[in-house]
Amino acid sequence: MQSVLNYWKKHNVWILGALVGNITFICIFGVHVLNVTYTDWLLGGGDITQNYLGWCFFRNSDWFFPLGLMDNASYPNPVSVIFTDSVPLFAVLFKMLRAVLPGEFQYFGIWSMLCMGAQGAFGALLIFHYVKKKAEAVVGSLLFVITPIMLGQMSLNMALGAQWLILLSLYLGIYRLEITKKKYMISWGIVGLLAGSIQLYFVPMCGFILLSFLLADVIQRRKYTRDLWAFLSYIGTAVGTVALLGGFSHKHLPDISLLGQSSFNLNGLLNPQGWSQVLTSLPVYGVNSSEGLAFPGTGILLTLAVGTVAWLLHLIYRIFVKRDKESLQIQWSWEENGVAYLVLVVISVLVAVSPKAAYGSDLIWNLDLPNWLYSLWQRIGSCGRFIWPVVYLVILGSVVWMEKKMPWETMAAVLLVIFGILQIYDGKWQLMQRQVQFGTDFIYESRLEDEKWEEWAEEDDLKHMVFVSYMLDDEELMYSLSIYAAQNNMTVNYFNYSCQTIRSLAAEHLQEEMNNVQADTLYIYKAAEEDKCFNPKMEYVEVDGVIVGKVK
Template identity: 30%
Template sequence: MAEKHWSYLAAGTSLIVAWFAVTLQFGIGALNPGFPDWFMVPGADWTQHYFGWVYYRFGEWHWPPGTLNGYAYPMVSSMGYTDAIPLVAMPLKVLSPLLPEPFQYIGWWLFTCFALQTWFGYRLLRALSAPPAFAWLGSLFFGLSPTLLFRDGHPALCAHWVITALWWSYFDKDGKRNPVYASIVTGLAAWIHPYLAAMALTLYLAILLKRSWIDRMLSLKAALIYAAGTLTWTWLSFYLIGYFNLQSTQQGGLGVGEFSANLNTWFNPHTESAFWPGLPWADSGQYEGYGYLGTAMLMLIAVMAIYRIFKHQGPWPTTRAGWLALVTGAGLFLFALSPRWTFFDHTVFQYQTQLSLFQTFRSTGRFIWPLYYLAMGWTLAKISIWWSAYGWRGWLALGIFLGIHIVEFGPKLANPVVRHEPFQSPLPHVTVWDSIFLKSQHVWVYPPYNNRIRDAGDDLAFMEIGARTHRPISEGGLARRDDRMAYAMMDTLTARIHGQGWFAPGDIMILSPEVLAQSDSTFLQKGDAYLIDDYLVYVPHQSDPEGELKQYLKRQNVIPVSSKLILLPDQVFAYYPDDYVLFAIKDEATQGMSSRTKTFFTDRGSWLGKILFQSSYAGIWRDSLLLNEESAKLKAVQLDTTLAGSTIHLESAGMASGNYVHMLVEGHELANQDRGLHVVILSPEGTLVTTGYGDLYQSR
């Protein structure tokens, strides 16, 4: 078959590999631009990339054009620091009016990465003299590289095709325009990710050195012009993307050595092999240096090394170009090891350095990739040349090794955390939250920039609302952040919780009941806090002078908390001695009730401690003593009495019997209509002390 036909076949195969790689890992929904739901997973980097894109898409244009506002508010950052892939994000922002909402491109970006990786794998093997049939088969090793498959949680860093394409440009002997192609690829890398840009620049300089010093196809002057031009372009790209917007970042130095490569990386499968268990690492962060070659590739390397030694050739290069490539890849590998070299869980060598590159690129382990693909390409090419002498039998032998590779990694392809169904907000009253966001101008999350309010990853629900409503929010993950501003905002918001400082018009704050309990008493004097879905939304009086938001919440039967104490039901009696405590249930109120609370009520002979799911309950207590109660599974209950001269009317209906609650004192409704256990506290004289409720379905 002619060379061009093999190229057509390789291109078609690249698309097929990409299709299966994406759909088997993430499901067909990943290729639906209108379905961002597939990566809505708490704690996943995907959400950071997507929310960064959404805030960038709908934000106003600023200079430089990659500037990001509203996300991690009030920081002025860059959409590049959310790994939103500037190469794609900036053109799509221009086309935003033509795009649907929502719109995600992560799935098709991954498809492109797998396709180009397979295609450039074929081109690299041909440049290394592998016969077309063997190069076509070998390209699948590149498209299904364990290291590439492992990076699925970080889409921007899945552009391994940049490295493979530059190795192809390095070894291609026929392409007179190779410096131009290499310049284009390196220039694109600057718009994908800084780590890839750093690797690309290193390989690019090696290409220029080879072309001018070894091949004599490029003058020194031309090489210097190419180098200066590409370095200038990279710097300009970083400026346009907005990477220089941050003035006081300190995160770059954190984790140096922790996110390195381990010397066992080449044969350590971690959790990705269906054949072998993972081996120890010195630090948990050494997943960044994951470089497992796979059983089949390790066997091919061993076979090739033995063969060359037997032929008295040795496993090392025999040309200056080969040595330059090896030195380049090995140099990057040494950088990947960081200043602390580790083997399994032992430190074997360590040195002190103030090299700023280690501060800038703290995840040094990623720099193994150039040597990784060099070793893969060299091995497959040499094996192909050797086995091609055996005709179809040699091709079949390589196919068997490819089969081993697929069997080892195929069962591990499916990503277990991907969503295949539409995203459902964990907030039961998400429509209420939507309206709260829309009626505000700025959303302050406390603590800010922490990726959690109460529990790890619970910020996702509020980030999703912020993205949909396009409201600035003091939350959001960034690869680099303005630490000085982050600390200043933490201090500012903490001061406001303690009654100091002022909010701006349109401000609201989202915080946990635990934070409210530690606040200053003036905090609730300067605003109202509403407990919704186990979170508090604080509305300062000055930010809602017309009372629009407060009136909306009142219409939704959400009343402000009157105390900064958020208590377990059994704790209420200790805080309100001698007072009457009235309980009534609405909806699914007791599934999440703590065992401590259940035991408390059961020991006192109450149905509340052993009430069945979705049941109805109304009761009156005083000083931990049950005075009266009514409970039922499939019907509503009612309790009427008089306390210290005040008429009391309680009604409760669980999910199966109407789903409502009423708590009337002297005819005044005191229950909001949120799901949960509603509480009214009356003094011994029958006057109202306070009200409250607890959602005991998802919390205690």
Template identity: 30%
Template structure:
């Protein structure tokens, strides 16, 4: 908890304060996704809402609103204030669980309770956690992976087949209720657990039964949340674009300005190397302390192997798990820094299946956490005694101090700039411009107050091009539409019912070209050339945003 306050402060915990969530980027999308879902009537399946692409019902899952929280707080909505955000509280909960579960996991390998708690800071100050927490909050819930690791390594803590069926079934529902990308990650961890604890013991039928519990829970949870109600197309990006670079563990790389930028700089000691565009998705810098820890553990393991010790022992399935996750993360476009070494072309069917999780770089989180776990166990002398074990513990503490020093610039910049928008700070820094934190927030709404008045005179907002790619403008329009109960024909989502939207776009464009704009619709126009094709439409340019209305708005 103290780590969370140290990094992010306390201001964002005010559930009635949404100013820091209105600076643009994914964080604004997630908050507005919750607002729109909350404002819609209840349906079944529970996660559906027509507010994202009126009148089509789309699941709130695809707005990355942390569906379990969204459904719960929507139930509580009559008791909540008009402005209510839970992302601050969720972040605090994630840090508490990250630290607590890391300590429990380390306790399996480190006999001392207080040492386990101290070294859990390697997991609490993980770069991928700090990066994700308030650029893509649902993906900051990486304690789910630590919980799965506990079930992987600590089978003897729970007894009885029914208990384990319940555990893995609950894990499936939990993953769906937080973010879909945790579903395949936890499934892979579960496969390693099944092999280690059941398959090798001859209980093969139980393995399939446990897998069935997990898969059934996943599909049931998705059905309840409405994931199957529309044939939602995947995004335009293909598999491999958002992979991980081979330098991911030791490169404190920054996302490109066009993506969700993380703060500059990320490391006090390590240099930044540019990577292939999109591969910042696999960001999992170990930190200098973590790199040194893994290096020391590697040499200790090599020395043990030289003396005849077993390298993996009973944990060979875990090593295989790391290998599989690394391959999923770095393939099919294998690159080092900015150089693409080679690209693998998967069969069409395989490519379509894997493209469901096209941001494959995220799978590198599993080997990143496991590297820290086993390195800590090795260095602190899980089997050592006397002076050598004490020396290992002292070394681990020194490396923890190095780790915190290495991440100090990132922590400082997050703490100072989170309220005004991490992405805005990063873009300014990358452009060599000064960024003065004001503590006011609402960056994406500044100079657009006139749009609020325009919304009051319409019932719908429609895009003349449903591939409109100006994300912050789209989110700004969505905010004012939400505040004025105006129906959106399209909200900014990664997955949309594109077939229906394209068909409606053709009808809308035919109406405009024939001089029949709708009285109740505010049109968002892609560019001036497009506007020249339309008749009977009054065009207004608001700080780069082209809006059209049949009504003369007098502005």
């Protein structure tokens, strides 16, 4: 019993922070999504349907090496589960257990709750490092959990909910001088493994955090060998994990359409983009500007403002009441990790802004860069996401700044509770949308209602589905057909994954496929493309808005 009490006393900050995250998850997303056999909530369309179907195809696929490859979502070309954002770490783990899993199985509810818990835990630990007060740390963790960039991504792309990796990386950097070189290197190796096996965007993002602490130690002339070993450990495990999951199994064509369309807008930190009832959303640039969302929340802005007002009042008191002339002298010192934070802000902003920088709806510069550097930014795609470390530094700095400037010990904790409640209230419409989306029972209804689909499903010799028409412009139809294929253990020739190369290979292979039609395949055409249905070896039937071709 004493050992349990000792453990609680030593670790209660992060445990309570995790509890804050988990309670917040239940309040917003409900408990129904934690039922691993309840899958309908994942079939309403959007990226979460892509995430779930990626798992379904991966589960049905044979094992390959590298382990993350599957061939039934891009038949006959292999593609990695990395590119369906299906949380490869969990996908591989549960595929190993597929023999004992129920027919309908999803892990995304559990995954999301774990992410919210870890977000609260590491948020509390970061705050506690600076304020050394448990109440402020636990209460302040709520502001990390309910930040718009976290909740916004959690409801769109489940893998991107692992933003606790950013907080973990900051935590490791802060404590780098207090742990042994071996432990530091192993810790960063684990971060590399996690980042590489969860979502590729976290690999460079966490790497930039580690690089910032390394450069800070070089600039401040500290010993940096531990940073170098940690960097090598991180890169080695991250690259090795991505390779093991099949991330390098094919070339990668950059998506040139995203550059400048999904970047960080220079008004981003003050632009709520629909996450505030009080503040008006500001103009944005680009068709995918939500990827550059950087609004930390009204509660955080209030925290920063109150801390600043308290500092000014204290300064005025010292100057005009105490007659302390030294208060007029501006003093600046780089406490602890100030240099690392500055380096991280510079790197993150430069990458997030991209060569096409915008303020509001205006493009203010379009840099003419070398082709190799321009191509690198194109491969990054949604570069606006790289502003996330800056947002979390703003949250951490605001909470710590206010706590340090409060004249009474418990005042900061009380204000953090108030500001947390205000942030929840100010963003209530966004939160209510997610409660409706995830907290209510959803029953999936397929667009494929004709009895012919059941007849084809009962034919044991049908194993493949080929989309002859381009289907990605009709997401609902695309997903209905893909769900049908996954449920009946059939392959599809392409799917809505993020790898442009596989889509190109599927288009190249289509002509060969149509020149040699097979009896074990259903060929799918849009109803408006009847002119393509001319092969004398096939019979065609129109059902549910599509034309299905089948060898006679």
